[in-house]
Amino acid sequence: MEQDVVDRAVTGDEHAFAELVEPYRRELRVHCYRMLGSLTDAEDVLQETLLAAWRGLAGFERRASVRAWLYRIATNRCLNAMRDAKRRTPPEPVPPFQPPEPSRRSEITWLQPYPDALLAGIADAAPEPAARYQTMEAVELAFVSALQRMPPRQAATLVLRDVLGFTADEVAEMLATTPTAVKGALQRARAALQADTRTPRPEPEKERDLGRRFAEAFTSADIDGVIALLTDDAWLSMPPAPHEYHGTAAIAAFLRVSFTHRSDLRVRLVPTKANGQPAYGVYLGEPGSPAGLFVLTMAGDRIHHIARFHTDALFPRFGLPVTLSGTPRPGVRTARRRGRFLR
Known part of the structure; x- marks a missing residue:
């Protein structure tokens, strides 16, 4: 059935394309949010991803699933966005009073919250067998903040492998690298996350x-x-x-x-x-x-x-x-x- 929809979309059928990508829209937005830490940026990059998918559909070789193909586009669009300093650095607000000297000045000022309403349907879905994290724990602020402190490709590897459950070969294909490089990046990312462990949440x-x-x-x-x-x-x-x-x-x-x-x-x-x-x-x-x-x-x-x-x-x-x-x-x-x- 999906291949029939792909065939129609390749011919320029916009309705077929919408039918093809709509099932993945919400999870792609969450993916972009995890990578970028900003709902505003995530929605911008999601639109860029869908536009790139529409324009590049004729080149879809069908070796991977449509879902994996869309995640490859979204991940690489996110990596491009993370290199854009203007997108990453919002203006610092001016306080209306003189605050005490802060304990620290964070470099992660672009972080935004994510509405639970946008997780509907995604949070209830069972994760892939290889995934280590449930949807809800992988969108908590502590997790998203930890991703922002990692090198971008390291963060991408962790999300694709441990949150989404893609195989090492699939991730290597998405990031244009080797399974060995994926394994090394994943080990470093997991070690960084272990350093951020905290007491479990209450009931x-x-x-x-x-x-x-x-x-x-x-x-x-x-x-x-x-x-x-x-x-x-x-x-x-x-x-x-x-x-x-x-x-x-x-x-x-x-x-x-x-x-x-x-x-x-x-x-x-x-x-x-x-x-x-x-x-x-x-x-x-x-x-x-x-x-x-x-x-x-x-x-x-x-x-x-x-x-x-x-x-x-x-x-x-x-x-x-x-x-x-x-x-x-x-x-x-x-x-x-x-x-x-x-x-």
Whole structure:
């Protein structure tokens, strides 16, 4: 059946081409996101991939499956994009107050969250037998961030082999290299991931409770309440700002400055899901204006990482309204508190 669709698509039948690639669109977008760390870039590269596939369909030799052929195009488009410094480096926001000296300045400022709604259908599919990671764990922020710190071809090899389950020969074909080179790159990538291991996440009910308590403490400007929920080695990041605050003392110092920046400002947190993790859209003022999106990484019975993404334009992708006013909907945490986070 697929070969018949390919035959019709090769003749220029656009409907046949759409039928051919549509089953892979969602998983290709997730693949591009893992490689690039940015939903915006992933969607751009996905369109480039599909256009390249349409233009190159006549050269499809059918030695590999359509899926493998599309992944080869997508992976190489991602590798090209990763060489583009303009695509990778968003402008650094200017804080409205003088923040404390950060513990570190991250080089990975292009990272964006990924809506769970876009994982529907993919997350439920069984991974290939050779895959080491489930879909949901392979889209968590810690995993995607670790990929961004690897050399690009090393990251590509890890994703293609351990997440998607392609064979070493298939990956060698996609990357125009040898199975021996694939094996070496995979070993180095796995070693790098082992260095980033952390405590397993809590059960879903416990995770939801931690998220709820964080939202209550944050909207109440309760610094001690927030800190009590964190691991000793917790850290705070704010892409695309490079500032990182590591350890509870550094996080508390930042929150203290942030919470005192403005007085009598209404703050509401609306729950959503990102990267398979608890997330909250932040709204400031009345009516509420988007002011970033929290994604919480849990470890054991505490929060290990607070990521505050300044990606207000992406709110609709997470099912979040562009403004918030009137009576809070169920699950919304609201309070009048002092201050705001870095915008």
